[in-house]
Amino acid sequence: MLRRKQVEERTGLSRSTIYRRMRAGTFPQAVPLGGRLVGWRAADIEQFLENPVRYRAPVPARDDMGGTP
Template sequence: MTAQAQTAPTILRRKQVEARTGLARSTIYQHIRAGTFPAPISLGAKSVGWIEAEVNAWLEARIDDSRKT
C-alpha cells in the first residue's frame, strides 16, 4: 500500500493577491461582493487570506476569457 502525501493548501495574504492579480484592494473587494472573485477565509480575529489554488483558477479563467475569439 502506498501512502499519499497530502499537501496543505497555500494561503496568500492580501498584498500577495494584489501582486499576483495586479488588482487594487478596493477592486478585489468589489469583485468579491459581485461574486466574481474567490472569497477570503478567516485566519483569525483580524486577518484573512485567500487559497492560492482558487486565485490561480480565477487568473486562468481570466486568461482563457481574454483569449477567446
C-alpha cells in the same frame, strides 16, 4: 494561503477592486484566519487567473437541515 498584498501582486488588482469583485461573486472569497486576518487559497487565485473575465465564485451550500419541514 496568500495574504492580500500577495493577491494584489499576483492579480494586478487593487484592494478595493478585490473586495468589490468578491461582493459581486467574480473573485474568490477570502478565508478568515482569525481576528481581522484573512487570506485566499492559492488554488482559488490560480483558478481565477486562468480566466479572470469568466470567473464566478462557487455558491456556498445552504444548510437545509435545520429549518421547518
